[in-house]
Amino acid sequence: MKILESQKGITLIEVVIAAGLIGFLGIILGDILINHQSLFNEENLNMEIISENKRVLKDISNSVRNASDVLVSYTIGADTYQTNDQSLVLKIPSVDNNGNTIFGSYDHIVFFIDALNSHKLIKKTLVATGSSRQNSEISQTLSLSDLKFEFNTPLVEDSTLIKTELEIQKSSFGKTKAFRDQIESNLRND
Numbered sequence: 001m002k003i004l005e006s007q008k009g010i011t012l013i014e015v016v017i018a019a020g021l022i023g024f025l026g027i028i029l030g031d032i033l034i035n036h037q038s039l040f041n042e043e044n045l046n047m048e049i050i051s052e053n054k055r056v057l058k059d060i061s062n063s064v065r066n067a068s069d070v071l072v073s074y075t076i077g078a079d080t081y082q083t084n085d086q087s088l089v090l091k092i093p094s095v096d097n098n099g100n101t102i103f104g105s106y107d108h109i110v111f112f113i114d115a116l117n118s119h120k121l122i123k124k125t126l127v128a129t130g131s132s133r134q135n136s137e138i139s140q141t142l143s144l145s146d147l148k149f150e151f152n153t154p155l156v157e158d159s160t161l162i163k164t165e166l167e168i169q170k171s172s173f174g175k176t177k178a179f180r181d182q183i184e185s186n187l188r189n190d
Helices: 012-066
Strands: 073-076 079-082 088-095 101-113 121-126 136-141 144-151 161-172 175-186
Touching (some): 012 088, 012 101, 012 121, 012 161, 012 175, 073 088, 079 101
Antiparallel strands (some): 073 079, 088 101, 121 136
8 A cells, every 4th residue: 555645835725715815915905005095185185275275365364464455446457456245456555675665656456256267366466656566467276166355344445354264175086175264354554
């Protein structure tokens, strides 16, 4: 009678079990990575809209604090800008190249929603002759969802305090996030 020698190696059943375990662990690990990436993208989107909202509100607040007056309307050339709950016209004392106020000279800053793109908030600076500021038109955000200006008096031209409420909304990877914040600013040069 011949005794079979045991052969070294891996049996088919062991290979199937090992492959099953590796596959199962791969699926679990892949799921964890996908969920982590989704959470990372969501948090990135949150930080982006909060940062953009704060930046825009800070710029509006700084402009209000530098202003001497809120104007009901301002016309330059063929363009007329009016202050209402979604646009703001500010009159700011002009400054020369040394940072000194130019007596009787004023620059104007207008915040308004673009007529062609309701998600675009524009800051337009219109300067007087001799001012060190530059004429400019800057897109503050392309993700505007809501904008509201409130004044502390019924007549905007008498206002000394402006409350600005702003909502920024963005989408990424099929998820839409919004952030709403507000700030109150006093006209310092009133």
